[in-house]
Amino acid sequence: MQFMIFGAIALCGFIALGAAALFGGHGDHDVGHADHSTDGHESAPSLLSPRAIFAFMTGFGAIGCIATGYGCHAVMASFWGVVAGVVMALLAWFIGYVLYKQQANSSIRPGQVVGTTGTVVTTIYEETPGEVNVKVAGQVVPYLAISAHGGIIRSGTVVLVTRDLGLSKLPCWSR
Numbered sequence: 001m002q003f004m005i006f007g008a009i010a011l012c013g014f015i016a017l018g019a020a021a022l023f024g025g026h027g028d029h030d031v032g033h034a035d036h037s038t039d040g041h042e043s044a045p046s047l048l049s050p051r052a053i054f055a056f057m058t059g060f061g062a063i064g065c066i067a068t069g070y071g072c073h074a075v076m077a078s079f080w081g082v083v084a085g086v087v088m089a090l091l092a093w094f095i096g097y098v099l100y101k102q103q104a105n106s107s108i109r110p111g112q113v114v115g116t117t118g119t120v121v122t123t124i125y126e127e128t129p130g131e132v133n134v135k136v137a138g139q140v141v142p143y144l145a146i147s148a149h150g151g152i153i154r155s156g157t158v159v160l161v162t163r164d165l166g167l168s169k170l171p172c173w174s175r
Helices: 002-023 048-067 074-102
Strands: 116-120 130-136 141-148 158-161 169-174
Touching: 002 074, 002 116, 048 074, 048 130, 116 141
Parallel strands: 141 169
Antiparallel strands: 116 130, 116 158, 130 141, 158 169
């Protein structure tokens, strides 16, 4: 009977862990807490995340099942199950933490490009926008740009972004 109980716990944990890995979103960082920190960014994974809990269940049930199969008493099998569950939960948390630290945020807030420099890709004519590659937040982003002074700015010129007009049109001053 103990073998079946531990086996059922392992199976439920494994199925839930698989479902969390396949269908879980980025909002499953913690149980009972908000998904975002005070600055509006997502918080790092928690040891109480569903994936860590399901990993604990899987390790606990699997090792408990194996221990009872070798003739261990339920208390000793539970002890080894807890040890294995903690190791599995820590491993699941560590993998989630490493993946969290490697993610990048590709959203650029309005006005964040003002004051940065860029390189003109396609010539900006007097009233016709051209393309400028601007480096902002560690990434190069193409923008449509217009000349702030109304003149022509040739391809390859380094420009300073002076305003963000929205819709990816930036007035630029040539240097």
